[in-house]
Amino acid sequence: MKAENFKRFELKPFLIEALSGQGFTLPTDIQERLIPAIRNGRDVIGQSQTGTGKTLSFLLPILDRIDYTRHEVQAVITAPTRELAGQLFDELKKILEYCPENETIQAKLLVGGTDRTRAIGGLKNQPHIVVGTAGRIADLIDDQALQVYTASMLVVDEADQMLDMGFIDDVDKVASRMAEKLQMMVFSATIPEKLQPFLKKYMTDPRHVQVEPKHVTATKIEHRIIPLRHREKIKFVVDIAKSINPYLAIVFTNTKEQADEVANAMSEAGLNVERLHGGLQPRQRKQVMKLVKEVKVQYLVATDLAARGIDVKGVTHIINYGLPKDLDFYIHRVGRTARAGMDGLAFTIYEAHDQPAIEKLLKRGVKFTYYDFKQGEWVKLDRAPLGVPGKKKPAKTTDAKATTTKKPEEQKRTGGKAVAKARKVKPAYKKKARFKQAKEEQRQRRIKKKK
Incomplete structure (x- = not known):
């Protein structure tokens, strides 16, 4: 050429x-x-x-x-x-x-x-x-x-x-x-x-x-969002890492303390992992980068220090242990994969407090697919997890009385607000209620007398 x-x-x-x-x-x-x-x-x-x-x-x-x-x-x-x-x-x-x-x-x-x-x-x-x-x-x-x-x-x-x-x-x-x-x-x-x-x-x-790039992220990246729910986060990220068998995966954390915790847990689980963050000595960081470039590492746990600094070929997966505060770093993180026309897969573990950040990324053009990881199996969700913005099915409810549809003329009388219909009361309802109350009081007196 x-x-x-x-x-x-x-x-x-x-x-x-x-x-x-x-x-x-x-x-x-x-x-x-x-x-x-x-x-x-x-x-x-x-x-x-x-x-x-x-x-x-x-x-x-x-x-x-x-x-x-x-x-x-x-x-x-x-x-x-x-x-x-x-x-x-x-x-x-x-x-x-x-x-x-x-x-x-x-x-x-x-x-x-x-x-x-x-x-x-x-x-x-x-x-x-x-x-x-x-x-x-x-x-x-x-x-x-x-x-x-x-x-x-x-x-x-x-x-x-x-x-x-x-x-x-x-x-x-x-x-x-x-x-x-x-x-x-x-x-x-x-x-x-x-x-x-x-x-x-x-x-x-x-x-x-x-x-501005034609696409905010490479078109061949699939962005998977996974709800944490009640699970223990470090164990969950290890389970996700074990399930993917990458050529090279980078796990991004927001702090060097998190990076050490995650790397230690992955190592204990038998995974071929190294870490890269600002707390390492220069010689250690150089050695880690050498191992990564020589493809002697399968998982690299890194902080955002490396988000703009790592440019190695063959990154197939990105795992976000948490979303970064600066959402530009999300773009830099996932930009490590899907290079030179290759495919890439980016996982993000989602918690309830991440909802505003997810909304901003959606507005910036990031297209998420929604998954859960249960008992070692990936389950695709047909809608966004609870609390995550996205196209959702109408919520179902068993309480028919609270979801009554109002006619236009009724909406005018209530200012357009949904108002539940008043429940119909059967005849002699009050009389029956007083009778039940008297019976209960009589039962309590008998119990007291026995004691």
Whole structure:
């Protein structure tokens, strides 16, 4: 397959060759709209969800503008997590494999959790491109090991997550030490109001491109919602996991404590499981990701730290132990599956307090199917479980008197409100009631007398 459609961007030949080699033929919407602007040196804001091709939309024009004859830092790419920085670096390396030997472009990955002394030693020769976490890059600048005053291109990837995790100040430090004429490229699923002061400080008339995916989630994902009811949640999620036999399943939890509890329970049940969350040491997280990529793990229990940071092939199932507070993360979670035209299955364990969140996801176009899991069997429900929004059958009732249909003229008299018909009272009802009461009082007196 040839990347003929990318040629109109007038990119360097090795970039077109790299695209062809990786099977890319058509630019995505965000690539179409941002590559020309970035090549022309303009500030840009790319607002898009996972799977829209944003990574190539900045890597291609940046590589096109690198001058390999200048042995100095020319571009800095920042990410909120080590995992995400590592994935960006991997994508960059795939393209650089096609770089001509006499036009070599050097790149370095700089992230926390690695040997700082070794990182400083590796910067004796300054790279053309730096990819990493903002904190580690800022530290190396303070150590005068990394010289970014020559760099005029800065990428802030997943800016909203960067803000949430408190790293935007580190990005600010890095940006302030870069070239005076700085081109900033910001990519984010959302642009929070709190991010605006930072954007205004560094950006001039940015080209803001917002790309909505054709479908909020991949069309080949089935979203199953399962009511918890009275069941013990950890045991229930283990039972669901045992029933699916996935190639690779990711179980998402909202906290690292939940992740540990679920992973421990799955391990005790004999499942091949690993965990990934912010409480692990960097070396442990790296080892887990290695096992996942080598397909030596069948189940991965992860927090939302990994929702945007995991990009591995072959995820067949997603299990949501609970719905995230930020519903954008639901989209990111399920976006790990059904890639490259494959099918995917996403399970969500539902509790009564989740009803507002489910309603919002329904309005955003997520189509749920309703199931229950009983005695090891999947049972499809013909309507939404109790309390879940959805198409439901009319409720049946045995109390005919409380569901009487009123005629139009009766509705006018009652203001349109449903009013139950008064029950008909049989003749001599009061007399019979008084007689029964007298008999009961007489019986009570006899009992008292016997005592």
